[in-house]
Amino acid sequence: MSELSAVKETISSILDRYDRDKSNLIAILQDVQAEYNYLPREAIAEVSQALDIPLSQVFSVATFFRAFSLKPRGRHSVHVCLGTACHVRGAASILQQMEKEMNVCCGDTTEDKKFTLEGVNCVGACALGPVVVVDGEYIGHVSVNKVKPLLENYD
Amino acid sequence: MNDKQQKLTSVAELEKKRQGLNKQRSSDAPMIAVCCGTGCQAYGGKKIADAFKEEIEKHGLGGKVEVKTTGCHGFCERGLLVVIRPQNYFYQRVRLEDVPEIVSETVIGGKPIERLLYESLATGEKIASEEEVPFYKKQVRLVFGDNGYIDPYEIDDYIAVGGYSAFSKVLSGMTPEQVIDEVRKAGLRGRGGGGFPADIKWQSSREAHGEPKYIICNCDEGDPGAFMDRSLMEGNPHAILEGMMIGAYAVGSSIAYIYIRNEYPLAVKNAYRAIQQAKDYGLLGKNILGSGFDLEIKINRGGGAFVCGESTALMASIEGKVGEPRPKYIHTSHKGLYNKPTVLNNVETWANVPLIINKGADWYSKIGTENSKGTKIFSLVGKINHTGLVEVPMGITLREIVYEIGGGIPGDKKFKAVQTGGPSGGCIPENLLDLPVDFDELTNAGSMMGSGAMIVMDEENCMVDIARYFLEFLEDESCGKCVPCREGLRRMREILDDITQGRGEESHLEMLEEMSEVINDGALCGLGQTAPNPVMTTLKYFRDEYKAHIQDKKCPAGVCKSLITYHIIEEKCTGCKLCVNACSYGAIEFMGKKTPVVLHQSECTKCGACKEVCKLKAIEIR
Ligand SMILES: Cc1cc2nc3c(=O)[nH]c(=O)nc-3n(C[C@H](O)[C@H](O)[C@H](O)COP(=O)(O)O)c2cc1C
Ligand code: FES
Numbered sequence: 087m088s089e090l091s092a093v094k095e096t097i098s099s100i101l102d103r104y105d106r107d108k109s110n111l112i113a114i115l116q117d118v119q120a121e122y123n124y125l126p127r128e129a130i131a132e133v134s135q136a137l138d139i140p141l142s143q144v145f146s147v148a149t150f151f152r153a154f155s156l157k158p159r160g161r162h163s164v165h166v167c168l169g170t171a172c173h174v175r176g177a178a179s180i181l182q183q184m185e186k187e188m189n190v191c192c193g194d195t196t197e198d199k200k201f202t203l204e205g206v207n208c209v210g211a212c213a214l215g216p217v218v219v220v221d222g223e224y225i226g227h228v229s230v231n232k233v234k235p236l237l238e239n240y241d
Numbered sequence: 242m243n244d245k246q247q248k249l250t251s252v253a254e255l256e257k258k259r260q261g262l263n264k265q266r267s268s269d270a271p272m273i274a275v276c277c278g279t280g281c282q283a284y285g286g287k288k289i290a291d292a293f294k295e296e297i298e299k300h301g302l303g304g305k306v307e308v309k310t311t312g313c314h315g316f317c318e319r320g321l322l323v324v325i326r327p328q329n330y331f332y333q334r335v336r337l338e339d340v341p342e343i344v345s346e347t348v349i350g351g352k353p354i355e356r357l358l359y360e361s362l363a364t365g366e367k368i369a370s371e372e373e374v375p376f377y378k379k380q381v382r383l384v385f386g387d388n389g390y391i392d393p394y395e396i397d398d399y400i401a402v403g404g405y406s407a408f409s410k411v412l413s414g415m416t417p418e419q420v421i422d423e424v425r426k427a428g429l430r431g432r433g434g435g436g437f438p439a440d441i442k443w444q445s446s447r448e449a450h451g452e453p454k455y456i457i458c459n460c461d462e463g464d465p466g467a468f469m470d471r472s473l474m475e476g477n478p479h480a481i482l483e484g485m486m487i488g489a490y491a492v493g494s495s496i497a498y499i500y501i502r503n504e505y506p507l508a509v510k511n512a513y514r515a516i517q518q519a520k521d522y523g524l525l526g527k528n529i530l531g532s533g534f535d536l537e538i539k540i541n542r543g544g545g546a547f548v549c550g551e552s553t554a555l556m557a558s559i560e561g562k563v564g565e566p567r568p569k570y571i572h573t574s575h576k577g578l579y580n581k582p583t584v585l586n587n588v589e590t591w592a593n594v595p596l597i598i599n600k601g602a603d604w605y606s607k608i609g610t611e612n613s614k615g616t617k618i619f620s621l622v623g624k625i626n627h628t629g630l631v632e633v634p635m636g637i638t639l640r641e642i643v644y645e646i647g648g649g650i651p652g653d654k655k656f657k658a659v660q661t662g663g664p665s666g667g668c669i670p671e672n673l674l675d676l677p678v679d680f681d682e683l684t685n686a687g688s689m690m691g692s693g694a695m696i697v698m699d700e701e702n703c704m705v706d707i708a709r710y711f712l713e714f715l716e717d718e719s720c721g722k723c724v725p726c727r728e729g730l731r732r733m734r735e736i737l738d739d740i741t742q743g744r745g746e747e748s749h750l751e752m753l754e755e756m757s758e759v760i761n762d763g764a765l766c767g768l769g770q771t772a773p774n775p776v777m778t779t780l781k782y783f784r785d786e787y788k789a790h791i792q793d794k795k796c797p798a799g800v801c802k803s804l805i806t807y808h809i810i811e812e813k814c815t816g817c818k819l820c821v822n823a824c825s826y827g828a829i830e831f832m833g834k835k836t837p838v839v840l841h842q843s844e845c846t847k848c849g850a851c852k853e854v855c856k857l858k859a860i861e862i863r
Contacts, residue, residue, distance in 0.1 A: 111561035112544050116503065150563045150720075151544025153503050169465030170660070170696050171622035173710055179848050186825055207547070207714065208465035209504055210472075211280045212620060213317030213628035222506065224283040230850040231823050 090128060096121055097132040108137050111147055115154060124155040152206075160195040160202040162240050164188075165219040169208030172215040176230075180216050181205060183233040200240070248523035251531045252409040255400070255524075262401040269327040271306045271348060273297075274389055276322040278313030278472055279507055284321040285337055286310075292340040297348075306348055309398075312388040312476015312511075315630035316376050319359070324371055324389060331371040332357040362626060362648050376627045379646050381608070383616050384592050385469075385632045388476035393511050396518040399479040405524060407598035408486050412532040415598075417447065420491040424594065426602035428614035433459050433550075433587025434665070434691050434767070436613070436680035439594075442584050445574040446492045449582035456489045456497035457559070457578065457585040460508065461543050461550035464663030465714065467694035469618040469630055470588040474501065474508040477592070478515035484591030486524070486536055487598060492584050495535045500555055503542045512540055547664075547718035551766050552577070552585050554720065565720045566766035587692070589618055609635035613679035617693055621647050624654065624699040633678070640674040643697060654699040657798075658782070662691030664711045664718075665771030667778030668704060687778045689771070703800035704783040705790055709737040711775040715768060726769030729760040733776065742803040745791035754780065799862035802847045806863055811837040813859035820851035820860065 100117045104110035111133075118129050125148055134141040148154045166181045181192060184203055188196050195202040211217050214226025218236070225236065249255050275281075275290040293308045314322045319333035323343065330353045332343065339357060346354050358367040359374045368374050371389075391398035399405070411420055425440035446454055458481060462470040474481060485497050501509050516538050519525045527535045541559050548554045549564040556578045558564040577583025593615060597605045606614050613635040619642065622628050626648035633642060639659060643649065650656050658668040667688030669676065676682050680690050698707065712734040721727045733756050736749050757773030764770045780787065789795050796804040809829075814837035821831045821838060828844035829851060837859075840851075852860045 109559070109561040112558060113542060116542060116544070146563050147544075147561070151546050153543075153545040170663070170694065170710070171466040171620075171628075173465075174623045174696060174698055174702050174707070176849065182846070182848055183825070183850070206504065206545075207463070208468070209279075210462070210468035211283065211317070212466055212468055212622040213280050213320070214283055215622065215628075224279065226280075226283050229853055230848055231853055234825075 093126070093128045094132055097129055097136065101133070101136055106137065108139060111137070111139065111144070112151065115144075115148060119154055123159045124157060126158075127156075155202075157195065158199075160199045162200060162221050163202050163204065163219075164237075165204050165206045165209065166192075167207075167209050167211075167215065167217040167219070168205040169212065169215075171208070171212035172217055175215045177216045179230050180218065180228055180233065183230045184218075184237075187234055187237055201237070246518075246521045248521070249530060250523060252413045255405060255409050255530060259400050259403075259406070262397055266401055272326040273306065273308045273343075273348065274311050274314075274324040274326060275308065276312075276314045276320065276389075277310040278317070278475055279468075279505075280313060280317035281320040281322060282507075284335075286321065289321055289323075289335065289337055289340060292337055293344065296340055296344040300344060300349065302348070309390075309392050310394070311391060312393045313472035313630065314389045315385060315472070315632075316374075316627065317630070318626070318628035328353075328369075329371045330369055331359060331374055333359055375648065376629065376631070376646055379637075379641060380632050381616050381634050382632045383596055383608075384480070384589065385473070385477075385618055385630065387480065388472065391477065393476050393478055394514055396479060396515065396522060399477070403599070404479050404595075405483055407595035408483050408490075408524070409530065410598055411487050411490055412530055412534065417491045417493065420487060420598070421447065423602045424491075424597060427597040427605040428602075428609075428612070429590065429593055429597060429605075430613060430680060431587055432589035432593070432617065432693070434662075434689070436690055439586060439590055442574050442586070443488060443492050445572065446494075446582040446584045449575045451576075451581045453496055453581060454492055454494040455578045455581055455583040456485055456492060456494045457555070457583060458485055458497070458499040458588055458591055459550060459552075459555060459585055460499055460501040460505075460512075460588045461555060462502055462505075462588075462692065463547035463550040463718075464692045464694050466622055466696050467620050467663060467692045469620055469693055471502075471505050471508050472630055473588050473592055473618075474499075474505070475511050478508075478511050479519070480592045480595060481588055482515055482519055482525075482538065484594035485538065486529075487594050488584060488586070488591065489536050490534055492582075494584070495537065497536060497538045498541050498559055498578075499538060500541045500543055500549075500559060503545055509540065509542060516540070546720075547714075548720045548766070548768050551768060553766070555585065556583065563720075565722045566768070568765060589693075610677065610679045612681055617678070617690070619693045619695045621695050621697065623660075623695075623697040624650055624702065625697040626651050635679040636677045638675050638677055639669065642678070642695065643674065647697065650697070650699050654701060657698045657700055657702060658704065660688075660696040660698065660707065660775070661694065662689035662771075662774070663694050664715050665689060665767065665774055666691045666694075667774045668698070668707065668782060669778070670782040687781060688774065701798055701800070703741075703796050703798035704779045704786050705737065705741055705796075706798075706800045708776045708779045709734065709741055712737060712772070715772045719768065723763070723765035723769060725760045725763035726765065726772065729756055729764075730769070730772055732756065733760075733773070737776075740787065740790050741796070741801040743790075743794045745787075745794075747791060749791065750780065750784070750787060805847060806842060807840060807845055807847060807849075807851065808861050808863055809837055809840050810859045810861055813857050814838060815857065815859075817857075819854045819856070823850040823854045825850065 277286040430436040554564040
């Protein structure tokens with residue numbers, strides 16, 4: 087009960103930031119995601135109810151955009167850039183190595199909730215390619231052999 | 242700087258403010274410009290700037306030498322970049338340890354530090370000044386140039402270099418029609434992809450019925466490999482705001498949006514800050530500079546979908562809906578955002594507007610080619626020595642960009658192709674390198690200008706793999722609304738999977754060509770219509786490579802994993818064990834010192850870790 091009312095309260099304060107205006111749905115969901123690191127089911131339901139938007143419509147927005155996740159995520163987010171510039175410098179092998187080291191598939195979270203591994207299309211630092219972004223920090227010139235030592239930096 | 246800026250209430254007050262700023266600042270005062278764009282931040286950015294400030298204080302030079310944190314200078318390959326003005330000493334690959342020496346030797350001693358200077362690839366000669374570095378020498382940095390001089394966080398910096406003077410010129414004596422006419426005479430074409438003339442959109446929205454009218458700046462920059470919009474928004478956001486203000490005035494709009502990718506946190510932050518400062522100065526809001534003109538600019542963060550860069554999908558997304566495009570029987574300039582007349586232009590297009598107003602259409606239209614005027618910023622990336630952002634006049638040849646500005650291909654490898662126009666573009670082979678780069682020439686070659694990504698590829702890049710890469714990207718990003726795109730791209734990608742995995746058949750090539758045509762004709766929006774371009778151009782220019790995959794089951798570039806195997810060259814291998822340790826799959830067996838290792842093909846995943854560590858070049862791909 088208390089957990090649900092906490093969700094209600096958090097959502098309510100986010101909605102107020104946007105004057106409870108339906109057209110800000112995407113920005114609202116972005117803030118919800120920033121709060122919880124993903125979009126919890128209760129939060130989506132709450133947004134739908136409070137803004138009077140059908141649940142199906144909120145879900146369709148939440149699943150359309152790459153930025154949203156419906157599953158809880160790990161403590162560290164690892165984004166492997168798969169943009170063209172990084173691709174021609176071997177990004178696919180970097181991702182393969184990440185999957186091997188973390189023992190997850192791209193898009194998933196490790197069992198110990200340490201990492202969430204995702205592919206992204208260009209983070210705008212193409213000169214440093216191949217690029218990996220961990221918790222918002224850009225790491226350039228990654229190579230297959232640097233993957234393991236890189237991951238060991240995080241706990 | 243005063244803490245609370247009084248609102249400026251007239252054009253004269255803005256000019257007075259500028260004069261005041263310029264009196265305080267002398268153009269030959271010593272300044273350390275530290276690049277803090279996203280690229281250079283990976284090398285320490287702000288930390289290095291802070292170290293400079295500390296060092297300056299330590300020498301008692303606080304207040305005399307300014308440390309400026311600027312936006313991207315473009316030469317990202319050599320980050321972190323520091324320019325010492327007024328001599329314009331250009332330091333590259335600067336690290337934290339170098340800071341004290343730079344201050345004592347160069348700032349105080351006036352001498353350049355050899356080690357940090359750029360070294361000519363051709364002659365090995367050290368080059369001291371920024372203008373002489375080949376990467377910059379051939380560029381014409383009209384739009385991008387101020388990035389290296391101003392702190393994007395300070396509106397005063399922009400005003401001091403002449404910022405908002407175009408806007409004040411417009412407010413103090415140009416009618417909206419005159420503004421549109423100037424843009425028409427300048428020949429400004431959209432920099433976001435299609436190259437549509439900006440003035441036609443503006444005019445048509447101006448004349449359209451419906452209120453309010455909207456102005457939108459497209460900073461979605463979905464093309465993977467392009468980052469000029471990010472760098473402009475991060476490094477000089479006020480130039481974009483000024484362009485939008487002028488556009489809004491011309492169109493008769495009082496509400497504008499900037500749509501920025503969520504993956505660009507620094508650009509979002511700097512844009513928010515710029516809007517706030519412009520408001521504080523009375524450059525946004527009600528009755529701007531006493532002219533009676535009102536304008537509000539809002540920011541909308543994208544949700545990370547490539548298709549949302551398309552005009553109608555972008556507008557749907559601003560309305561809080563799923564970003565699906567709609568057919569454009571009615572143009573968005575008549576019915577766009579919330580079904581009202583809307584002008585959407587790209588970041589770079591907006592940033593060109595102040596320049597045109599300030600210097601005049603006659604001056605502007607002298608730059609470039611017959612039908613493509615001005616400059617274009619390209620991101621030069623991939624297998625190229627000087628990776629970074631380059632601004633060049635339209636009409637320059639690809640060869641000049643790749644070899645003179647870009648410094649050629651690293652490591653004695655052979656040039657293979659340059660891909661322009663992103664996922665909608667095509668691959669241009671070596672024999673077309675003398676093509677002058679403008680909107681029409683690139684389209685004639687089967688590619689397009691697109692947003693300006695240029696991805697250079699060498700002999701180790703497989704063109705079939707590249708075609709597959711783009712198809713997979715677009716299949717993933719297709720919104721799924723129309724069948725040709727949703728189903729067609731998938732089938733094409735499956736065929737390319739077959740070819741790259743050794744199941745290719747002769748008939749596949751014709752099938753690819755036929756499907757390309759159908760999708761091109763039948764898809765709803767630009768995403769689908771142009772999606773086959775990478776396949777069509779690679780088929781046209783690199784058909785032999787497809788044939789090698791199909792007939793010989795070989796990938797000549799050594800990329801397609803199903804068609805290659807790694808081998809130890811026994812004569813070269815000394816059993817140093819580096820590769821044995823690097824292999825995470827236990828595929829390489831150590832056989833004793835001075836004895837070649839043995840690679841077990843059944844365990845090998847072809848990840849390439851062994852080849853990467855081998856110092857003796859004893860591992861090859863066959
Ligand atoms: C699939 C697709 C993606 C697009 N992505 C972008 C983009 O990221 N940035 C952009 O400025 N234009 C993009 N465009 C082009 C826009 O639809 C639009 O033409 C452009 O923003 C208009 O501005 P301009 O006339 O100044 O170029 C895209 C078009 C399509 C079809
Ligand atoms: S392609 Fe990886 S950062 Fe641009």
